Amino acid sequence: MDILWGMDRVRKALGAVGWAARWARNHGPGLAYQTRKAEIPSVIRKRTVARLSSVVHQIDDELRFLNDMRNVLRKLPHIDDEFTVVVAGYPNVGKSSFIRITSSASPEIAAYPFTTKGVIVGHRYAGTGRMQFIDTPGLLDRPTSERNKIERQALTAIMNLADVVLCIIDPSEHCGYPIEEQVRLLHEIEAMVGIPVVPVANKSDLLYFDGYLNMSTETGEGISEVLETLIGFRKQSEQQDEPVSC
Ligand SMILES: Nc1nc2c(ncn2[C@@H]2O[C@H](COP(=O)(O)OP(=O)(O)O)[C@@H](O)[C@H]2O)c(=O)[nH]1
Ligand SMILES: [Mg+2]
Structure with missing residues (x-):
């Protein structure tokens, strides 16, 4: 939430809604009583509705903000708190x-608020052990210089969930990118992320590449x-759990 909107902004919106709720709690019973006792209830009722709508109007921007926030949060991928591999590469x-x-x-x-493409989350339960994979279309698939601020924030968010980055290269170059460029991206990612x-x-099947898995x-x-190889990093990740910034 901090990365997406800033905690101060979220706090302000929740504070405003809290204020309106307290106002309704404090004034509600009194206004209801006055309405019941009034000689001409319709006049008091109108006044009460006007006061209520004025309170809601005052927090209109905050309600809209919270509604937008809810729509974004609803679409966030479900990412479990388990051993997580982020998959990178052109x-x-x-x-x-x-x-x-x-x-x-x-x-x-899953839709991801920062990118137009979905984030693919896969889970592995059997065999080597439990782990989840996160695909990063549009994020870890090209050099940093081409990433904008929002994408860098998205990357920081994803990296804070990750234990290991799997960086895939295609030496056959069938992907359409020269191997030198792909290796450059690999080194850039290594320098950036602070996790293995x-x-x-x-x-x-097309080309064996010496010196690599x-x-x-x-x-x-x-x-x-x-x-x-990936699961070998599980132990390490359980010991050190520090957030990273990209
Ligand atoms: N020959 C061959 N083709 C592959 C292999 N892995 C992926 N591909 C092909 O490469 C293309 C891109 O694969 P995809 O998984 O969509 O790549 P992504 O963009 O990195 O997610 C597809 O046409 C795949 O069929 C492989 O091991 N061997
Ligand atoms: Mg893909």
């Missing part, structure tokens, strides 16, 4: 394919080794 390297092939249940596509980054070369989300080759 478009078309195989991020979504990896989440699809490793998740026990169908990955959930696991680089993995995907599409090993290799996998193919098409054939399934190397996937279990990648999962083992």
